[in-house]
Each structure stands twice: as C-alpha cells, then as structure tokens.
Amino acid sequence: MMRTRPLKVALLGCGVVGSEVARIMTTHADDLAARIGAPVELAGVAVRRPSKVREGIPAELVTTDATALVKRGDIDVVVEVIGGIEPARTLITTAFEHGASVVSANKALLAQDGAALHAAAGEHDKDLYYEAAVAGAIPLIRPLRESLAGDKINRVMGIVNGTTNYILDKMDSTGAGYQEALDEATALGYAEADPTADVEAFDAAAKAAILAGIAFHTRVRLDDVYREGMTEVTAADFASAKEMGCTIKLLAICERAADGGSVTARVHPAMIPLSHPLANVRGAYNAVFVESDAAGQLMFYGPGAGGAPTASAVLGDLVAVCRNKLSGATGPGESAYAALPVSPMGDVVTRYHISLDVADKPGVLAQVATVFAEHGVSIDTVRQQGKDGEASLVVVTHRASDASLNGTVEALRGLDTVRGVASIMRVEGE
Amino acid sequence: MMRTRPLKVALLGCGVVGSEVARIMTTHADDLAARIGAPVELAGVAVRRPSKVREGIPAELVTTDATALVKRGDIDVVVEVIGGIEPARTLITTAFEHGASVVSANKALLAQDGAALHAAAGEHDKDLYYEAAVAGAIPLIRPLRESLAGDKINRVMGIVNGTTNYILDKMDSTGAGYQEALDEATALGYAEADPTADVEAFDAAAKAAILAGIAFHTRVRLDDVYREGMTEVTAADFASAKEMGCTIKLLAICERAADGGSVTARVHPAMIPLSHPLANVRGAYNAVFVESDAAGQLMFYGPGAGGAPTASAVLGDLVAVCRNKLSGATGPGESAYAALPVSPMGDVVTRYHISLDVADKPGVLAQVATVFAEHGVSIDTVRQQGKDGEASLVVVTHRASDASLNGTVEALRGLDTVRGVASIMRVEGE
Numbered sequence: 105m106m107r108t109r110p111l112k113v114a115l116l117g118c119g120v121v122g123s124e125v126a127r128i129m130t131t132h133a134d135d136l137a138a139r140i141g142a143p144v145e146l147a148g149v150a151v152r153r154p155s156k157v158r159e160g161i162p163a164e165l166v167t168t169d170a171t172a173l174v175k176r177g178d179i180d181v182v183v184e185v186i187g188g189i190e191p192a193r194t195l196i197t198t199a200f201e202h203g204a205s206v207v208s209a210n211k212a213l214l215a216q217d218g219a220a221l222h223a224a225a226g227e228h229d230k231d232l233y234y235e236a237a238v239a240g241a242i243p244l245i246r247p248l249r250e251s252l253a254g255d256k257i258n259r260v261m262g263i264v265n266g267t268t269n270y271i272l273d274k275m276d277s278t279g280a281g282y283q284e285a286l287d288e289a290t291a292l293g294y295a296e297a298d299p300t301a302d303v304e305a306f307d308a309a310a311k312a313a314i315l316a317g318i319a320f321h322t323r324v325r326l327d328d329v330y331r332e333g334m335t336e337v338t339a340a341d342f343a344s345a346k347e348m349g350c351t352i353k354l355l356a357i358c359e360r361a362a363d364g365g366s367v368t369a370r371v372h373p374a375m376i377p378l379s380h381p382l383a384n385v386r387g388a389y390n391a392v393f394v395e396s397d398a399a400g401q402l403m404f405y406g407p408g409a410g411g412a413p414t415a416s417a418v419l420g421d422l423v424a425v426c427r428n429k430l431s432g433a434t435g436p437g438e439s440a441y442a443a444l445p446v447s448p449m450g451d452v453v454t455r456y457h458i459s460l461d462v463a464d465k466p467g468v469l470a471q472v473a474t475v476f477a478e479h480g481v482s483i484d485t486v487r488q489q490g491k492d493g494e495a496s497l498v499v500v501t502h503r504a505s506d507a508s509l510n511g512t513v514e515a516l517r518g519l520d521t522v523r524g525v526a527s528i529m530r531v532e533g534e
Numbered sequence: 535m536m537r538t539r540p541l542k543v544a545l546l547g548c549g550v551v552g553s554e555v556a557r558i559m560t561t562h563a564d565d566l567a568a569r570i571g572a573p574v575e576l577a578g579v580a581v582r583r584p585s586k587v588r589e590g591i592p593a594e595l596v597t598t599d600a601t602a603l604v605k606r607g608d609i610d611v612v613v614e615v616i617g618g619i620e621p622a623r624t625l626i627t628t629a630f631e632h633g634a635s636v637v638s639a640n641k642a643l644l645a646q647d648g649a650a651l652h653a654a655a656g657e658h659d660k661d662l663y664y665e666a667a668v669a670g671a672i673p674l675i676r677p678l679r680e681s682l683a684g685d686k687i688n689r690v691m692g693i694v695n696g697t698t699n700y701i702l703d704k705m706d707s708t709g710a711g712y713q714e715a716l717d718e719a720t721a722l723g724y725a726e727a728d729p730t731a732d733v734e735a736f737d738a739a740a741k742a743a744i745l746a747g748i749a750f751h752t753r754v755r756l757d758d759v760y761r762e763g764m765t766e767v768t769a770a771d772f773a774s775a776k777e778m779g780c781t782i783k784l785l786a787i788c789e790r791a792a793d794g795g796s797v798t799a800r801v802h803p804a805m806i807p808l809s810h811p812l813a814n815v816r817g818a819y820n821a822v823f824v825e826s827d828a829a830g831q832l833m834f835y836g837p838g839a840g841g842a843p844t845a846s847a848v849l850g851d852l853v854a855v856c857r858n859k860l861s862g863a864t865g866p867g868e869s870a871y872a873a874l875p876v877s878p879m880g881d882v883v884t885r886y887h888i889s890l891d892v893a894d895k896p897g898v899l900a901q902v903a904t905v906f907a908e909h910g911v912s913i914d915t916v917r918q919q920g921k922d923g924e925a926s927l928v929v930v931t932h933r934a935s936d937a938s939l940n941g942t943v944e945a946l947r948g949l950d951t952v953r954g955v956a957s958i959m960r961v962e963g964e
Contacts, residue, residue: 416684
C-alpha cells in the first residue's frame with residue numbers, strides 16, 4: 105500500500121522544537137513512512153539566522169524566505185514552530201492558499217485567531233492541527249476533540265505551564281519566596297530571561313482559551329479568559345495553604361455553568377487539597393483534569409514543554425495530517441456550534457481563603473461576619489489569631505460568586521476595624 | 535454542511551453499557567449530529583431477552599435476531615457491546631461484509647482475533663474502532679495510535695483492571711486478606727459473582743495484548759502475554775511492601791527490550807514505590823503510564839469500567855467512525871509493520887523481592903548469597919530476622935532476567951537450610 109512519491113513537509117522555525125522535529129523526521133523516516141503509508145520528506149526549513157550550524161539538516165534546505173517556501177505549491181504540510189502572531193499568522197494562511205495543511209505549536213496565535221485560521225483551513229479544505237500548542241507532549245486536544253466527542257465535558261482544570269509549576273513547587277517544598285524560586289528556575293533554564301508570559305499567566309491563559317473552545321464547542325478568545333499571574337504568591341500563602349491541608353498551583357479552569365447555559369475560563373493561583381491528584385504534579389510537569397457527564401473524571405499527565413516532548417506532539421499531528429491527505433479527507437475542524445456565552449469572572453462560583461489584618465478588640469469577628477452575610481457569602485471556617493493589639497482573621501468561605509466575594513472584600517476594606525486584606529486566594533478541587 | 539439522511543446505527547447488546555449508549559444517543563442527539571455533521575439514528579437493538587423492559591428504547595427497534603440486523607444493508611455503524619468471542623466475532627465480520635463499520639468494546643475478542651478482524655475491516659474498507667476495550671473511558675488507544683504516531687514508545691505500564699485494583703487498594707488500606715477484600719468488592723458490585731476473569735488477570739492480559747500491539751506496531755496475541763493472577767497476594771506481602779516504601783498493584787507491562795529488537799507483555803502483581811504515580815491510583819480507577827523516546831513519561835487516568843464511562847468511549851468512536859464515513863475515508867487500521875518478536879517471560883528483566891524461611895544457624899546467608907551469585911542475580915539488600923530456631927531472609931535483587939531468577943529460586947529450594955520460599959514478587963516502577 106506504500107506509495108512512493110513522498111509527502112513534502114516545510115518546517116518554519118528551527119529552534120529547540122523545530123530542530124527536534126527535523127531530527128526525528130530523519131532518524132525515524134522508515135517508521136514514519138510505515139505509519140503514514142508514504143514517505144515524508146523535509147522539503148525546506150525556514151530560519152531567521154541561516155549561518156547557525158544545524159546538525160543533520162542539509163544546507164540546501166535552509167532558507168530565510170519562509171513566504172517563498174510556503175508558496176512553492178508542492179508542499180503538503182507546513183509545520184509552524186516559530187511562535188508569536190506575525191509572521192506566523194500570514195504564513196499559515198498563505199500555506200492554506202497554496203495547498204498545504206498546517207501543524208502548529210502556536211498557542212498565542214491559536215488563542216487569538218483560532219476561528220479565523222480554522223475558517224481559512226476550511227475554505228481551502230485543509231487541516232489545521234495543534235496538539236503541541238497545549239501541554240506539550242500530553243495528548244489533550246485529540247482526546248478532547250475526538251475521544252470525548254460523544255460526551256458532555258463540564259470542566260477542564262489543569263496545570264498547563266511548567267515554568268510556574270516549577271516555581272510554585274519549589275516555594276512549596278523549600279519555603280522559598282517567589283523571587284528566590286524564580287531565580288533558581290531561571291538559572292536552571294526552566295524560566296526565560298523575561299518570564300512575563302509565564303508568571304503573569306499569559307501563556308496559561310492562551311491554553312485555557314484553546315481548551316475551553318474545544319471542550320465546550322464554543323469560541324473562546326484570549327480576551328474572554330480571566331487572568332491573574334502568580335508573582336504575588338508569598339511564602340505566607342503557602343504556610344496558610346499547609347494549615348488547610350492544601351498547596352498552591354497556578355490553575356487554568358474552564359467550566360460550564362451549573363445550568364449549562366454559559367461557560368467561563370480563567371487562570372489564577374489557587375489552593376487545592378493535597379489529596380487532589382493535581383497537588384502532586386511536581387517540577388515542570390503539566391497535568392489536566394477533565395470532568396464529563398459520562399466518562400467522569402479523567403486526568404492527563406506529562407511533560408508540558410521542551411524540545412523533544414513538543415516535537416512528539418507535532419509529529420503525531422504530522423502523521424495524522426499526512427494520513428488524511430492520502431485518504432483525501434480532512435480531520436475534525438473547528439466545532440463551535442454550541443456558541444455558548446462566555447460569562448465574566450464575576451459569575452464564577454468557587455470558594456475563597458481570605459486573610460485579614462484586624463484590630464484585636466471585641467466585636468470585630470461579629471462585624472466581619474455581618475459583612476460576609478450581607479453579601480450572601482457563607483463562611484465555612486474562621487480562625488482568629490491575636491498578637492500585640494493586632495490580630496489576624498482567616499476566613500474560608502463556602503461557594504460564592506466572584507462578584508459577591510469582591511463586594512464583600514470592598515466592604516471589609518471600609519471597616520475601621522479591618523487594617524488590611526493580607527491575601528485572597530481561591531480554593532479549588534473539592 | 536449538515537446532511538439530512540441520518541447515519542444508521544445498530545446496537546448489539548443492551549446491558550449496562552449498551553443501554554447507556556442508547557440513552558446518550560437519544561438525549562444528546564442534537565450534539566452528536568452537530569459534531570458528526572449528520573444526525574445518527576438508532577436503527578435496531580439486538581438483545582437476548584426481548585421481554586426485559588428497556589427504558590427509552592422503542593419496542594419496534596428491539597430484536598433477538600442480531601444476524602438479520604447486521605445484514606440489513608442500510609446500517610452504517612454496528613456497535614458491539616455483547617462481549618465474548620462468539621457470536622460477537624461472526625457478527626462483526628458479517629457487519630463488514632454488509633457495509634457497516636464497527637465500534638466494539640470487546641477486549642477478549644480483540645486480543646484473540648484482532649489481526650483477523652482488522653484484516654476483514656480492511657478488505658471491505660471499513661473502520662474497526664475499540665477505545666472502550668481498554669481502560670474504559672480513558673482515552674488510551676487513540677493517544678497511542680494517533681497522538682504518539684510520530685514517537686517511539688518503549689514502555690506501557692498500567693493498572694487496567696478496576697476490580698483487582700479495588701481489592702488490592704482495600705488490602706493495602708485496611709490490612710484485610712484477599713478473601714475478605716474480594717467479598718467486599720463482590721458485595722459492592724465491583725466484582726462479579728465469578729471473579730475469575732478479573733482476579734486471574736485474563737481481563738488485564740487481553741488489554742495488555744491490545745496495548746502492546748498498538749504501542750509496538752507488532753501483533754501481540756493473548757497467548758503471548760505472561761499472566762499471573764493476584765489471588766495469592768497476602769496481607770504479609772503488603773506488610774513486606776510497606777517496609778520497602780512500596781505498595782502492590784496488578785500491573786500490565788508492555789516493554790520494548792533494551793536493544794529494541796523484541797518486545798514483552800506481561801500481567802502480574804508487583805511492588806511499586808509509593809512515590810510512583812500508579813501507587814496512588816485508588817479504588818476501581820485505572821491509570822496507564824506510557825514512556826516514549828520524545829514525549830518522555832505520560833500518564834492517563836480515569837474510570838476503567840462502568841456503563842457510562844464505557845459508553846463515553848464507545849460514543850467517541852462512534853462520532854469518529856461516522857465522520858470518517860461522511861468524508862469517505864477510514865481511520866488508521868492495524869499497524870503491525872514492525873513485526874517484532876515477542877519474547878517469553880524468561881527474557882524479562884526486572885527486580886525481585888524474595889522471602890525465604892531458613893534455618894537459624896550460622897552460614898545460611900553465605901549459602902543463599904552464593905546461589906544468587908552463581909545464577910548471576912545481584913543482591914541489592916538482604917534482611918535477616920530470627921525467631922525460635924527459625925529465621926526469615928528477605929532479599930531484594932538488582933535487575934535480572936526472569937529466567938535467572940527462576941533458576942536461583944529452584945536452586946534455593948534444593949538447599950537443606952532453606953525451609954521454604956514464602957513469596958516472590960517483582961518490583962517495578964523505578
């Protein structure tokens with residue numbers, strides 16, 4: 105059944121991921137051919153710096169003109185591992201126009217312009233696959249989009265950024281502060297020189313948008329995702345978490361509202377019980393929990409980044425797209441038929457852990473409790489600690505909307521007896 | 535893009551899984567239609583006892599003549615959830631001959647006759663999907679077959695039987711013996727009246743054969759899988775495991791040999807360190823670890839059985855097969871091109887925990903150690919405990935072949951000073 109004309113692959117970008125893709129395409133050419141049903145050939149590699157030595161890639165394949173490469177007309181699949189919005193976006197749409205399907209690892213672009221890119225793919229009857237865009241090597245997009253296609257997904261909650269998980273895990277296990285843990289992550293190569301995209305959760309928010317869109321068959325854009333970074337998580341927060349039998353993780357959470365009529369997507373640090381499987385995800389690993397009507401609770405765990413793991417996901421997509429090409433079909437495209445409204449953060453319902461600095465005098469607890477009650481936020485537990493005329497109150501609430509909680513906190517700040525709100529953290533995973 | 539002629543589905547079997555499939559097809563008809571691109575219609579349900587009331591299934595769809603149903607000629611997809619070898623096998627091949635693709639949850643049949651069934655599907659250009667056959671709702675076959683299609687899988691190790699995991703978890707957490715834990719599992723519905731298929735690991739062995747075949751692109755039959763049940767695991771074994779910082783799980787392990795030239799598949803109880811993620815898989819849950827060259831370590835976790843979880847997997851396949859039908863293509867079929875030899879159990883290399891009852895006199899340890907050395911089995915640790923002229927020796931070995939270990943044990947049994955071999959258990963997950 106093997107055909108002899110090879111399928112031609114253009115590689116855009118040859119950094120950590122791209123060079124690994126090229127390496128595996130070369131070293132595992134026979135396996136890939138057997139699995140696809142035709143040989144695949146690396147037909148061109150577009151790079152920014154052609155002078156850089158690239159082991160194993162013939163010099164004549166290297167070009168700086170990515171546009172010309174995708175316009176060649178004989179390319180079957182374009183693998184885009186450049187990242188960022190432009191020129192990736194234009195190159196991808198140009199690829200579709202010139203007859204190629206696309207495999208991309210570009211979370212930022214998919215989160216921002218996924219709908220338009222899917223439309224362009226559909227218009228030209230081409231595939232757009234991007235398993236590598238979320239949680240690296242972990243099969244997640246294909247399971248959500250295909251394995252669970254007959255189920256109703258209600259919740260996707262996960263650790264989708266390895267850098268921040270490394271930092272939080274370090275803070276948890278050593279008692280280090282944020283800056284100290286970040287410095288170590290940077291020294292070890294887990295964090296980039298400018299860690300903003302990771303620690304301010306832009307990266308995780310893009311992944312949340314992609315996951316929510318697929319899980320709920322609804323377009324969810326990056327702007328729809330509530331985003332809160334983890335730079336303000338302190339050693340004191342970890343101490344508070346430990347007292348509750350919890351740890352702190354940066355979680356991406358996509359939920360269907362209880363009435364099924366809307367969805368939310370958010371990324372923020374949260375306390376989760378140590379008994380929750382996500383609590384035990386260590387180092388730079390990623391893991392995603394999925395809850396659905398019929399399947400129940402599933403978890404997917406693995407390395408969330410890195411050259412080889414990301415290349416594994418890219419190559420899995422490459423094989424699928426090549427198989428589709430040979431059979432004259434395309435895989436599942438965008439599924440956004442449900443078109444559910446994406447609710448704002450204020451509608452999210454969860455639990456909260458609030459630390460207040462208060463005056464150490466009688467009646468303060470009653471005052472504070474009254475404010476919670478007035479805003480419809482029910483208190484689960486409260487703990488009072490006094491020291492030298494100052495005192496702290498730690499309140500853990502039952503489930504309440506973010507809007508109610510915000511109203512409560514604003515009112516608490518207006519109380520004379522409340523000196524300050526030391527921290528507010530959501531509690532998830534129960 | 536929606537076409538109006540519905541795709542017709544014949545359901546073979548309407549027990550715990552089948553009735554759930556029918557229910558979801560009815561209650562989620564609009565979602566399924568949107569995701570497939572055409573409505574799906576339940577065209578017939580073959581059962582053994584037509585008198586049994588089946589809520590939500592119109593009486594006119596129910597038949598006892600499964601053969602006539604699959605021969606109708608207008609059926610697009612046959613869903614087989616009868617289980618067992620016959621009549622399931624003949625019904626599936628008949629379905630292919632009469633123009634239908636097949637979704638099956640039948641692990642025993644796939645493990646025994648997977649190659650012939652795939653060949654029949656291929657001959658008629660039809661799909662054969664069976665995600666539900668392994669680990670219930672957990673997406674595993676699709677990730678192995680598609681997501682990791684560009685990677686090289688070296689190891690699949692997992693808990694793939696919920697009944698035995700429930701029993702072992704109970705023994706671990708309560709100190710109960712095997713029979714007591716089994717009785718509780720039976721009372722709670724986790725074990726069947728005749729638990730043989732589960733506790734003697736026939737079920738897990740079938741799943742190991744399927745997983746090994748897909749992971750290594752090699753035909754692995756049920757007979758190729760070494761199988762050891764868990765009925766002889768004792769409370770004393772759990773006590774020994776605890777002393778080593780381990781617990782005991784019934785593991786299905788599919789491995790590529792270090793030289794890459796052969797594979798093995800086996801199912802047996804084994805000690806694994808508490809720090810290993812599989813050690814924390816509780817109750818009737820399943821989880822499977824996958825190790826590959828590029829992706830590294832992945833884990834998939836979820837409910838391994840039950841009507842709704844299994845139905846979720848069946849419906850995911852149903853959506854995929856229907857999509858394929860509409861696009862005039864078929865999904866990936868059997869991939870057995872690698873055709874690696876399946877080595878016997880004697881070639882498997884792992885570690886061992888051996889408890890010996892020995893005479894409590896000088897020189898016994900030296901004698902025993904000499905036997906291990908003569909068979910090339912290197913000792914990691916040894917612990918000696920004496921009591922009233924009797925003594926026990928607990929030996930933990932370094933990695934050695936099963937054949938060497940067996941030779942060692944045989945020779946130990948020949949020593950005058952060795953009164954008996956109390957237990958031998960493999961140690962995995964390090």
